[in-house]
Amino acid sequence: MNDWSQALSRFSDTTAGAPVATHSGNRGLDLEEPLLFEQDKPGRCGVDLPEPPVLVQDRLGGLARTAPIGLPGLSEPEVVRHFTRLSRRNYAIDSGLYPLGSCTMKHNPRLNEKLARLPGFADLHPLQPISTVQGALALVDQLAHWLKTLTGMPAVAMSPAAGAHGELCGMMAIRAALNARGETRNRVLVADSAHGTNPASAVACGFTVESIPANDRGRVDLAALKALLGPDVAAIMLTNPNTCGLFETDIIEIAEAVHAAGAFFYCDGANFNAIVGRVRPADLGIDVMHLNLHKTFSTPHGGGGPGSGPVVLAAALAPFAPLPWVVHGTDGFDLIEQPDGDAVASFGRLKGFHGQIGMFVRALAYMMSHGSDGLRQVAEDAVLNANYVLAGLRDVMTPSFDGPCMHEVLFDDRFLKDTGVTTLDLAKALIDEGYHPMTMYFPLVVHGALLIEPTETESRATLDQFIAVLRALALDARSGKADYFAAAPVLAPRRRLDETAAARCPVLRWTPAPALRSAAE
Amino acid sequence: MNDWSQALSRFSDTTAGAPVATHSGNRGLDLEEPLLFEQDKPGRCGVDLPEPPVLVQDRLGGLARTAPIGLPGLSEPEVVRHFTRLSRRNYAIDSGLYPLGSCTMKHNPRLNEKLARLPGFADLHPLQPISTVQGALALVDQLAHWLKTLTGMPAVAMSPAAGAHGELCGMMAIRAALNARGETRNRVLVADSAHGTNPASAVACGFTVESIPANDRGRVDLAALKALLGPDVAAIMLTNPNTCGLFETDIIEIAEAVHAAGAFFYCDGANFNAIVGRVRPADLGIDVMHLNLHKTFSTPHGGGGPGSGPVVLAAALAPFAPLPWVVHGTDGFDLIEQPDGDAVASFGRLKGFHGQIGMFVRALAYMMSHGSDGLRQVAEDAVLNANYVLAGLRDVMTPSFDGPCMHEVLFDDRFLKDTGVTTLDLAKALIDEGYHPMTMYFPLVVHGALLIEPTETESRATLDQFIAVLRALALDARSGKADYFAAAPVLAPRRRLDETAAARCPVLRWTPAPALRSAAE
Amino acid sequence: MRYLPLTDADRGAMLASIGVPSIDALFRDVPAPARRDGLVDLPRAMGELEVERALGRLAARNLGAGSVPSFLGAGAYRHHVPASVDHLIQRGEFMTSYTPYQPEVTQGTLQYLFEFQTQVALITGMEVANASLYDGASACAEAVMMANRLTRRRKAVLSGALHPHYRATTATHARFTGFELVETPAQPMGDEALVPLIDDKTACVVVQNPDCFGRVHDFTALAEACHAKGALLVVVVTEIVSLGAIVPPGQMGADIVAAEGQSIGNALNFGGPHVGLFATRERFVRQMPGRLVGQTVDAEGRRGWVLTLSTREQHIRREKATSNICTNAGLCALAFTIHLALLGEAGFVRLARLNHARACALADRLALVPGVAVLNDRFFNEFTLRLDRPAAPVVEALAERGVLGGVPLARLFPDRPDLAPLLLVAATEMNTDEDIESFAATLTEVLS
């Protein structure tokens, strides 16, 4: 006869030491779920495949795998339940407001998912004869047309797989253009409020990075920038609107100064949502900019990708765009995959194949759905929502800068001074209230930053509740409830996690014995 | 300047009077959601349709709708979030064990969903020319072949939309056969452990119902049945395995007695999962039986349908099957939609069109996936799992009958005697533990019934934890924790709901003023 | 087998802890003659890819209505369903849960059913609606039986312009529960005289709007005539989208509305599953068939929903229940609720106007085809044509040329040779100008 209680202790593992309200460790609809590897039954399989024919002799050249792999065996019902349960431990746009500044977490239409799955797109091999993929090439061409028109730029490189990849692409184009001019410029000036990928991308192209200080209005200090400019400066990297949620008011002068110094102007377009349809980067003097299709154009962020980061380019940089190029050929579209013909100056290839086509379908469907009128409305509503949040909170929290913001609003932690409550604590309290926290401690230019980006797909009622909750929490903080904040969250699937321990002795994979031990620790 | 706190009170409505841990009323990932109607913004729309051309004059004959309808206006993001949040307040098979006795809550494969959505099935109009739907008719024919083969019966009526609809169909066929024989028999004998639909269906065909008592072994009392049989008995209705989870051991003698009395034997096939592939109802002397495709053959229950309830028929009843009939015609398949030709004796039509075709695709995909071998294994594993639960609990709970059970196991509340804990309390405590409760207070033949049907798609590990939890709860009950049980559940989205109040003054729809009032009550 | 979590090792260990030697021991209650040792004569298990191929081949042998210009209606309509609808109904928490018997963990289902009931009541102009029935035809039969219970009368007058499937379904119930049906013959032209048929034995009159020839009617006077005789008016609606454009039955004085909801949120599915809508007056609710969700509060005073008035239902009342229905059309009702939530007031009205406009365009174009006459002067998105020859072979000829050109009334009224030349055609927002052109051109070709 079994000792049934083992079945409990097994599950208590996952909540070892904790005072569990239930025998199972579950809490109503909040269900604990062990790792796949802890559910292994040898031989069990969630896919039925025909028995392979016995080969007289394989052609693996004596390299047939003999050692077991160690993958767990589960049935389909268990796998479906496993991932359903995991999904229920996530917050998402579909669940509620996700005001993560600089991430543009907007609604992801299901239409786009449906279209990306059409066999005519999803079931195409990248190396099929060009004659059999004319529709897919037309798709790339149409999306390129939308991006070029919205930015006012003459060319676009479609292959980068994300924003950072786009930065790399842009900086490489700049380097290639300089080489073509026979110039060696190695300095790149990056705004100190820039996202970490900016300096990292510049360095990945062999540049050295210096930071441009911000002025007290949260913008680039024009004088300081001019002082930094010189014959050895290859480019500057700014984000506009910048990561303080502010439009760079001097941007045209900045562009002129940069061009006068013979350098290029790279703009991080992650915040394009604030100005799409209302401002064309080309009109600001920008030479090159990446667009995060997974932000402004709503391709789902997917818990960390896949993304897509096309890069629009000024004429001076266009010839150096990476391969492949979709071009209009004699009969239909053609694909240039080698650095010859028109693409002879291309700096080369950034990834396998042609780009994030599946994301292109989604982004184009999104753009067509909005149209020129809808996209302009997107920018206006995104900015309106952010300013509405600012107006609702300015008297109880501390906005870092005066005046209206663009699509996101930046607060610092002065309003928490002497409360014993930190930016982090406030964010964790928001989790109990049913919200995803805002971006914290970024940008680095203010202390204890709280960067809130509601996006245009949030309703006024949602913002009203969010504002009311933040107002109430700000009040709580000032009324000495520091302990409440320090303990938060208490209603989520997990309390605060020990990140120090995780980094001190990293457990980066499951292994039979140790994992159980560490779980039982 | 807005009074932001209104935004809170609005939401507190939904938790009026309750001590809420948070300002928003949300609890981490457990999010409150108002009604659609409370999110209305006039003019807002989640679907973009082209502006209809202005008609010189409509052809509605002066009946154009003028009064507003009162539907709320929401955007797509709000609608997606609304229903995502609602879904997260449900328990489901995908989340965990759903041991609802007599409901056969088994895994629903996504393959079946995908196939049912193939345009070749989902996008067919029921009245297209027969020549354009040969594949769909072949599908019906193939599914019919599987059902006839598995039951050993010569005919099947495919159109019933659910089990109860199948019961109606079966009883109508019996009535039609009797009429054809020129016999008027009005009494139908129904086992007292039968599901409520059985007597209701019999009455809906104009029969009077009498109940057949069970013996102390939980089976039909053969002697009592024989005593009830007579020339005015049209049919008996039994469920086999019955709703006590027991196989009717005397079933063959019962069939003989029924037939000797000139009556028909209707079997409720809701529990076919216990015997599929191992026992053919035809071999038991059954004349007619419905099958719940949404139970045995895994079409999703969908929170209350749609289902499908084909009815297998003995030769004596086959001619009376309802319309339409799918038949093999001269060129391909044909559809008989009128009571003529072979179908001249058909008792008529039960619903619009041809049946639950979308469910047929799913059920056939399920059957093909299992095959004759897999379906037999289904019955064996379903029975094995139920007996495993019985073995794990027999010493701490009180099984109502001796011996092994079939696919479900019945306990009564004797083990709760003098604990102050009821069957209902125990079920509610299971909710906090992360389980859907078993079927309660059904069947009516035992006191405080707890009917547990794990199904074959639950793993041993899942059953081990379930058993362990029930053992622990049984112990808690006996150790005087009645208050804990009376209060349960406390971890679900809602505590126990006031069903009496709901029935006393029913609020069956939202109405602008009253709904708010009653919510605030 | 991919769906079965138990391994042979599990099975052995489980049999051991049960204390039986073999699985057969657990089937010992099965009488020996009925035990089967071998496998039934059916194919063995197939992998997902094989099943996909096999059923894919079957699907490929059908002509998908969306793959050609298509103009079929007659109780099932091809509308555009937003992608988010199908995404949301497939959420496991909706699709794989049971009827919401445990309200604490099924508030999701209960709340949307409450929203569904409200939507149905609003668009039909009625006071209350239930949580769905199987389909429109069975809802029609339930309506008549409910009228019988309410009036304690056993006669129903059916309009000849009621969809023949609805009439047949109702007739089946009449035959077995023994109530009387008075049916008038189907008349594609002219008004039918139903009032004279109403007497003090009449439980209800059943009419359809738009009717099965596509005509729209004002039933206000009929409702008054019914009420004057103590009878109820049952109005059937097979194209629910029509209620965005025409006066709702409730406003005409209907006592019960039985409708088909497929047009909103649901695919054609070759006829099923669809979703039956059922609405009536508040005072009749205790005689209503099907499930009802009601609002209440929980132990903490928070608003919530439960299944209510179950004393009408089979699981409580058994043979005394108002209906035998149990499983209904939950997930189709959810699709309906989501789609209508997306449409909202503005979208629903616009969708209806758009349908009417498409149908007007189609009627005007087809009227120009030699040998074709449009019979309706009033319609919503569907109307009747009289051809200069039997319609059925014409439709076959159209199908061969890649046009699904409507429903020949001979298919619905085989016993009415006089209706053989009639063709029922519908247009929705799915039909483009090109569709209409190619229909007209092909029809011209076929008729010439």
Place this chain on the structure above:
Amino acid sequence: MRYLPLTDADRGAMLASIGVPSIDALFRDVPAPARRDGLVDLPRAMGELEVERALGRLAARNLGAGSVPSFLGAGAYRHHVPASVDHLIQRGEFMTSYTPYQPEVTQGTLQYLFEFQTQVALITGMEVANASLYDGASACAEAVMMANRLTRRRKAVLSGALHPHYRATTATHARFTGFELVETPAQPMGDEALVPLIDDKTACVVVQNPDCFGRVHDFTALAEACHAKGALLVVVVTEIVSLGAIVPPGQMGADIVAAEGQSIGNALNFGGPHVGLFATRERFVRQMPGRLVGQTVDAEGRRGWVLTLSTREQHIRREKATSNICTNAGLCALAFTIHLALLGEAGFVRLARLNHARACALADRLALVPGVAVLNDRFFNEFTLRLDRPAAPVVEALAERGVLGGVPLARLFPDRPDLAPLLLVAATEMNTDEDIESFAATLTEVLS
């Protein structure tokens, strides 16, 4: 617009509570010359149905690989993905959440990434893996740069049999970060001599298995030669399913594995999105690019997961980061994790065997076609043919006849006329006997 919840009434009220007269006031920081009043020159908003039609037309202008017999590989493979995979990755909680920066409410993402890391480590035979990179080619470039960091050397030796896209991607990074590449020419026959190219300036040697001609290799000796010189061995895998059948790189002594994971769980997508796999030795982890999920406990001692070792990453280290990568391939990694969870040990091994068997059958059949020679004596599911003429036009001719007959190596090596007659063909579990027959028959026809 259906995606925008604000109404004009909202906008007015919100502007009022902000205290500005118009939306333009909020854009006042935009320099006047850059302000645009009109709309950009692009189409206006479209409804869902219109967008569906427009993009449906584009999709219809492509020849879906599944609609004909298809034998393309060369870095992207057509495998069967169970329906449950695509269902689960579309759950809103996965698809619409961000990188898991808030672990308390993203345990779902974090746990599957931890499972993904473990799966990748297991099948490659390595100690640790990261949470994904963009794709195989970019992973290859990252591997070389990581080797440079680890060895503080700046020379990489690339096998000529490395996929040309991988080589090109790596070369791009080499050009801009200034490290040296030594490349051997592609040789479809015979072994290449890499060992002599390794010296004490060599950071790493990069090889591929199976290589871009489909050949499988044992790199054990090469690994020893690398280590003897203090260099690292980087093994690239473009067909990850092969690891179910052949000895994994880890067992051969690889120091870094850079692979493409598309074959498991992901569609072809015309080349993207795919998913880059990256695995290495535990002691190298702090030089690893990309995200890492680590196990820890929460304040109640319950096991949980977090993003860890972030001090390698750009958002902490900025210009000193090990890589600039931020967004990676999360959802594709989830598809990989789910599919591999379904396969498990038994299914993964069987799938690999099945692929090898299909390829053997294909090779045997094509070898019988006049004018065709099979070059490989050893392969997994892909091999190289030598035709009696240039392969590219042959492939075009095959496509016209409804067969996607592999990848002409001229497309990957345009600068190598000597490779023009070579055709790279792959077979997977998706290819039926009929597919193989019609390929062989059509090829015979085209070559005769």
